[in-house]
Amino acid sequence: MTQQLLVYVPPHPLIKHWLAVARDAATPSVLFRSAIVELGRWLTYEAARDWLVTQDTMIDTPLAACPGTVIDPQIPVAVVPILRAGLGLLDGAQTVLPLAKIYHLGLVRNEETLEPSCYLNKLPEKLDPETRVLITDPMLATGGSIMTAMAELIQRGVDPAFTRVVCVVAAPPALQKLSAAYPGLTVYSATIDGQVNDQGFIIPGLGDAGDRIFGT
Ligand code: PRP
Numbered sequence: 001m002t003q004q005l006l007v008y009v010p011p012h013p014l015i016k017h018w019l020a021v022a023r024d025a026a027t028p029s030v031l032f033r034s035a036i037v038e039l040g041r042w043l044t045y046e047a048a049r050d051w052l053v054t055q056d057t058m059i060d061t062p063l064a065a066c067p068g069t070v071i072d073p074q075i076p077v078a079v080v081p082i083l084r085a086g087l088g089l090l091d092g093a094q095t096v097l098p099l100a101k102i103y104h105l106g107l108v109r110n111e112e113t114l115e116p117s118c119y120l121n122k123l124p125e126k127l128d129p130e131t132r133v134l135i136t137d138p139m140l141a142t143g144g145s146i147m148t149a150m151a152e153l154i155q156r157g158v159d160p161a162f163t164r165v166v167c168v169v170a171a172p173p174a175l176q177k178l179s180a181a182y183p184g185l186t187v188y189s190a191t192i193d194g195q196v197n198d199q200g201f202i203i204p205g206l207g208d209a210g211d212r213i214f215g216t
Helices: 013-023 029-047 086-096 144-155 172-181 209-214
Strands: 006-008 054-060 065-071 077-083 105-109 116-121 132-136 163-170 186-192
Touching (some): 013 029, 029 086, 029 132, 029 186, 029 209, 077 086, 086 132, 086 163, 086 209, 132 144, 144 163, 163 172, 172 186
Parallel strands (some): 006 186, 077 105, 132 163, 163 186
Antiparallel strands (some): 105 116
16 A cells, blocks of 8 residues: 555644634734643644554453553653744643653744754654654644654654654645655644745744744
């Protein structure tokens, strides 16, 4: 079977609601932050569905033994927030994945060329190829930042099939680049918007997520 990029937009009322709050230009920074946290929580919950590895076990309840299922402790789980804006999704992701290791990756786009540059990389030299990796970044626009993040991960042994991207707004240029380079990767997004303008902003989008999260 030919692999292809999978993009899920979960049809969940909480995801739709918090997306609407985040999109609204009248939403103040404090509420915008909460909306992004909630989106991080529910999108991570959805992304974990066929991604976390479980194992069957026997459990002794106070009354009897019965079969059960637990998360496999042997399989490493990692979250990679792309700074700054990806930090906004991290809080919610951590409520779903409290034991995940967090590897920060600081990327910023040049405002004119839109090329990303890396100013912080806390990834280890190598990652176990079985590692389940979840990347958080609210916006996939031209795709330069997510492609840089993916390249850093692949270089360290990560398998795209075990990788999930959690974002809020994804745009076609980013999805096309990911699709060409990483079939087998899966993206969870609150929505897919149609356009990226000349300044690299997604239209209609939600503005500059980093600035709105941090009030700058
Ligand atoms: C934004 C956003 C993504 C990137 C998306 O970050 O959070 O990381 O742009 O754009 P791309 O798909 O065209 O690369 P930005 O560089 O503004 O940095 P910030 O998160 O620190 O605000």
